[in-house]
Amino acid sequence: MANVPEDLHYSKDHEWVRVDGDVATVGITDYAQNSLGDVVYVELPKADEQFNANESFGSVESVKAVSEVFSPVSGAVVEAHESLGDDPEKVNTDPYGEGWMIRIKMSNPGEVDSLLTAAEYEDFTKAETE
């Protein structure tokens, strides 16, 4: 069963969000990395780039396919996790920790409330696999 930490927020596109003040850290979920298979390349934005909620901010290439990753919240990128360029496997081995992708300064922190809770996300992935 995929790991779904309690303290995070989730999107239906399988990204997670960790909120710290008005900065959100974004990555892809354990369920997502498991479905993608071995990640071989991660394409990330540069600092200061702006994204709207649900806009694609980069892509993840696995041995199966290239998939876009979407920002669950609006704002400007504070930091992109550039070392994923050398070690893309961190997305597989530690999706909620060292596999984080971007930190974004939220322009509308209220958007977090419309994301899924851990329990809701778990139900959502269950429905998707059935």
Next chain:
Amino acid sequence: MKSNITKVTSHISHNEALIFERSQTGRIGYRLPPLDVDEFPIDDLIPKEFQCDNDLEGLPEVSEVDVIRHFTRMSTWNYSIDLGMYPLGSCTMKYNSRLNEKVARIPGFANLHPLASENDAQGALQVIYELQEHLAEITGLPGISLQPAAGAHGEMTGVMIIRAFIDARDGQAASAQRRTMLIPDSAHGTNPASAHLSGFSVKTIRSTPEGLTDLAHLRELCVGGHVAGLMLTNPNTLGLFEKNIQEICRIVHDAGGLVYMDGANMNALVGVARPGDMGVDVIHLNLHKTFSTPHGGGGPGCGPCCCTKELEPFLPVPRIVRSRSVSEGAPSEAAAKSDTYKLDFNYPQSIGRVKAFFGNYGMMLRALAYIQTHGNDGLREATEAAVLNARYIAQGLAGDYEKPFDADPMHEVVFTDKRQTRKGVHTLDIAKRLIDYGFHPMTIYFPLIVSGAMLIEPTESVGHQELDQFIEAMSSIAREAIEDPELVLNAPHSTRIGRLDEAAAARKPVLRWKPKQAATTAQT
């Protein structure tokens, strides 16, 4: 005397070294005879700035026979359409007949210089013209250019034509507001790439649980007047015919957009249904799929772009035009006609040239030979056989593999690894194991919207026996996945090299062309 010769089943070639590793100092391909003219220093003949450095340093020193044997041996490791079924979904790996090859090698065509004048190239131009006529008839779309060199190129040409048309229709300012291209979530990855390169932003249309374009979502996305067009594959990449195609075209047209059809799956339609009749405005074809010209190994391909009369002025130039004069009193009707062909550049609204000269000409000869040897009935029969074969596999494997959509497939069928996953066996493992049974694997993990997809396209080139063998092989793998999953997980077992670590190869690629030792020395 009794012979001691025993049969061997494998050859030294399995230990083939790199051509660089076969290099021996001083070994050469051929020797020139002694010079029988006066020798001049090279600097007297060619100015220094035009001379290149000795960049042959490090190239292998081998003889002709070394080269021939090396590459011939390696070619025997390959799997090709001439060896057997190649069920790579979405690729239409049909047999390429020898007759087509013979036609492409007719010296008058093969040796024609690309800069030959129109007068000296009348026959070659006639071939292009006639092929265009056939393809226009097959698609129901009268405007056509054979320039694009491959499918994605034809796609991009089509999208550029849409953009040029809207610019002309609405004016630059209004057209700039229409920059959205709609693409279903089941589409080939090249579709969004072509749209993006042509200055459009992409919005994705959901598929319904039945695997078809979601009309409600399409209508929703069409609101607001920003839609320039829709890029649709029909049958779609799930192998399903978009039965609402006319309604889909109507919705997009009512919203002021145009419909581009990706012709990748035309093998399900040729001789049976025409995109032009469905309401499609522009389409590309893949001669290297549907019309039996070789592909794989990177081409060359040919991706003709066909469009409506309305879009014709925007096609790439030059266009091939025919002028026909009929003389009185000739002995027969045929003899009375005198046709001349020329390259016409005079289309001011054209998007311009998209390929040097006139595309990949050899492909056009092969496709014309394919069309003419089949004739109308033959083309229809090929289509029917392609669909029948896919449906035969759909039925034959329904007991062993999960089929995510109920509808009967067209020319290709998608299955998933859902049942096998319970035993830890996934699509990749099934594909690898299929190699042990002597088949090229199917397309895997595409379309992206189907988890663990296996997309199987047998084409019409496979007979009943081989279809049964394929079904048997797949059924056998399904049994193995239950009874002996390790066997499948570690496949292939019959190849030179076993399962490769694709992830490590992509993450930490080691790229070198020199022998290992030399490469290491060069780095330090």
